[in-house]
Amino acid sequence: MTMQVTMTVNGEEVSREIEPRLLLVHFLRDEIGLTGTHWGCDTSNCGVCVVLLDGVPAKSCTVLAAMAGGHEIQTVEGMAQGGTLHPVQEGFFQEHGLQCGFCTPAMMLTAQALLEVNPDPSTTEIREAIYGTACRCTGYENIVRAIRWAAEHPALEEVTA
Amino acid sequence: MQTPAPFEYERATSVDNALALLERHGPEARVVAGGHSLLPMMKLRLAGPEVLIDINDLADLDYIRVDGDDIAIGAMTRHAALLSSPVLAEHYPIFRDAERVIADPVVRNRGTFGGSVCQADPSEDLSAVTSALGATMVIRSTEGVRTVSAREFHTGPYETVVGPAEILVEIRVPIRPACGSAYEKVDRRAGDWAVAAGGCFLTLDTGGTVTDVGIGLTAVGAPHFCAPEAEAALRGHPISDEAIVAAAAKAAAATNPATDQRGPADYKRHLAGELTKRALRRALVRARGEGA
Ligand SMILES: Cc1cc2nc3c(=O)[nH]c(=O)nc-3n(C[C@H](O)[C@H](O)[C@H](O)COP(=O)(O)OP(=O)(O)OC[C@H]3O[C@@H](n4cnc5c(N)ncnc54)[C@H](O)[C@@H]3O)c2cc1C
Numbered sequence: 246m247t248m249q250v251t252m253t254v255n256g257e258e259v260s261r262e263i264e265p266r267l268l269l270v271h272f273l274r275d276e277i278g279l280t281g282t283h284w285g286c287d288t289s290n291c292g293v294c295v296v297l298l299d300g301v302p303a304k305s306c307t308v309l310a311a312m313a314g315g316h317e318i319q320t321v322e323g324m325a326q327g328g329t330l331h332p333v334q335e336g337f338f339q340e341h342g343l344q345c346g347f348c349t350p351a352m353m354l355t356a357q358a359l360l361e362v363n364p365d366p367s368t369t370e371i372r373e374a375i376y377g378t379a380c381r382c383t384g385y386e387n388i389v390r391a392i393r394w395a396a397e398h399p400a401l402e403e404v405t406a
Numbered sequence: 407m408q409t410p411a412p413f414e415y416e417r418a419t420s421v422d423n424a425l426a427l428l429e430r431h432g433p434e435a436r437v438v439a440g441g442h443s444l445l446p447m448m449k450l451r452l453a454g455p456e457v458l459i460d461i462n463d464l465a466d467l468d469y470i471r472v473d474g475d476d477i478a479i480g481a482m483t484r485h486a487a488l489l490s491s492p493v494l495a496e497h498y499p500i501f502r503d504a505e506r507v508i509a510d511p512v513v514r515n516r517g518t519f520g521g522s523v524c525q526a527d528p529s530e531d532l533s534a535v536t537s538a539l540g541a542t543m544v545i546r547s548t549e550g551v552r553t554v555s556a557r558e559f560h561t562g563p564y565e566t567v568v569g570p571a572e573i574l575v576e577i578r579v580p581i582r583p584a585c586g587s588a589y590e591k592v593d594r595r596a597g598d599w600a601v602a603a604g605g606c607f608l609t610l611d612t613g614g615t616v617t618d619v620g621i622g623l624t625a626v627g628a629p630h631f632c633a634p635e636a637e638a639a640l641r642g643h644p645i646s647d648e649a650i651v652a653a654a655a656k657a658a659a660a661t662n663p664a665t666d667q668r669g670p671a672d673y674k675r676h677l678a679g680e681l682t683k684r685a686l687r688r689a690l691v692r693a694r695g696e697g698a
């Protein structure tokens with residue numbers, strides 16, 4: 246028994262025939278081929294599967310693709326615009342905000358959402374915002390610095406010159 | 407890979423539509439709100455509904471407002487909204503205390519008030535909050551609306567009075583003047599379920615006598631998430647730190663915790679007393695308007 250689901254992923258409308266039990270993380274990775282969304286604990290604990298659902302961070306292993314129908318999803322693939330990195334991505338690059346990179350898409354999307362509502366967060370606010378995602382490499386210091394870097398460089402032109 | 411067993415998916419367009427769908431599909435149908443308790447249970451095959459009725463489009467169940475003498479909260483209100491609500495911060499900071507330590511910010515973006523209390527997990531924080539506050543639960547079916555006191559809402563672990571063709575639509579909390587409230591929780595790491603937690607409200611008259619009090623307990627096997635003997639020890643008596651210590655001891659005595667991976671029973675019982683004491687002390691400061 247299948248159903249048709251249509252949603253917007255990174256600004257593009259996508260439509261697939263799926264089983265209702267398909268989780269959003271597998272829809273994005275296996276049906277759409279966007280493997281930037283990672284998949285870890287499968288138990289809604291580790292937070293590596295975070296995507297933005299209507300702009301708000303959500304654990305995609307605990308959302309049905311069917312539930313995302315009609316909504317806007319943004320994944321890490323949707324962060325850079327026309328070949329220009331998002332300030333958060335640039336911050337992770339500048340401040341070595343990643344080691345193995347497994348948690349990085351979730352961390353960056355969470356940071357993007359945070360900066361949209363709070364453009365100048367304190368390090369405490371950053372730590373509170375990201376604690377839904379575990380960094381297995383425990384590189385939290387640099388992740389926090391990377392997000393501060395992005396807060397301090399909202400316009401990319403300032404740094405790429 | 408954990409995948410739920412197959413089921414049929416329906417998306418409700420209104421409360422009436424959700425109720426009609428529940429009636430049509432019978433007891434094997436379940437509503438899904440945030441899905442952050444139900445979907446993990448379905449992955450583990452601890453739940454296997456044949457039909458899932460998605461109620462996330464019911465935006466008319468997502469509100470926190472003053473309604474007469476009560477604060478009315480819609481069942482689809484997310485944890486994140488409870489945490490940031492100015493209305494709740496003003497009247498009942500117990501919500502902010504509890505929400506700060508419920509899961510993590512990403513889970514709080516999806517999980518709902520209704521889903522929490524209907525899940526009826528013995529470690530669910532908001533069940534103890536509603537029990538402490540003497541909330542009223544508003545339940546709807548195609549027959550109409552009925553209300554149940556928070557202390558009669560849970561019938562056991564993972565069990566509530568909500569029938570298979572019913573939906574919890576609203577939680578109501580009476581606004582109380584000169585009221586202070588607080589919630590205290592011990593968990594093993596940030597974002598984890600409680601080892602134990604306690605919350606309370608109290609109201610005082612101008613002479614410092616406790617005019618009303620409610621105490622809620624989480625994860626310690628307290629029937630209906632509350633501590634009536636401890637409340638009775640305070641109600642109608644002058645407030646003092648000795649009275650708080652004595653009431654907290656009564657709260658601890660009324661618990662029946664289980665030893666599990668979160669800790670031994672005697673430790674949890676000790677925590678129940680200690681956290682009740684801390685919550686009462688903080689609520690007292692707030693009732694006197696001396697601190698946040
Ligand atoms: C990693 C993690 C950590 C967590 N930590 C905590 C914690 O520390 N403290 C805590 O209290 N909770 C914690 N939770 C639980 C979280 O608060 C709940 O998952 C969530 O609030 C349940 O709400 P939901 O909207 O996701 O419910 P769902 O999963 O959608 O539903 C749960 C149950 O309630 C029923 N239901 C939902 N809404 C209604 C309604 N309106 N009427 C009738 N029945 C309904 C469903 O049919 C289902 O049986 C945690 C969850 C996760 C994933």
Ligand code: FES
Nearest residue numbers: 285286287292306
């Ligand atoms: S894979 Fe989703 S929270 Fe770990």
Ligand code: FES
Nearest residue numbers: 344348380381382
């Ligand atoms: S960089 Fe390795 S998990 Fe975070």
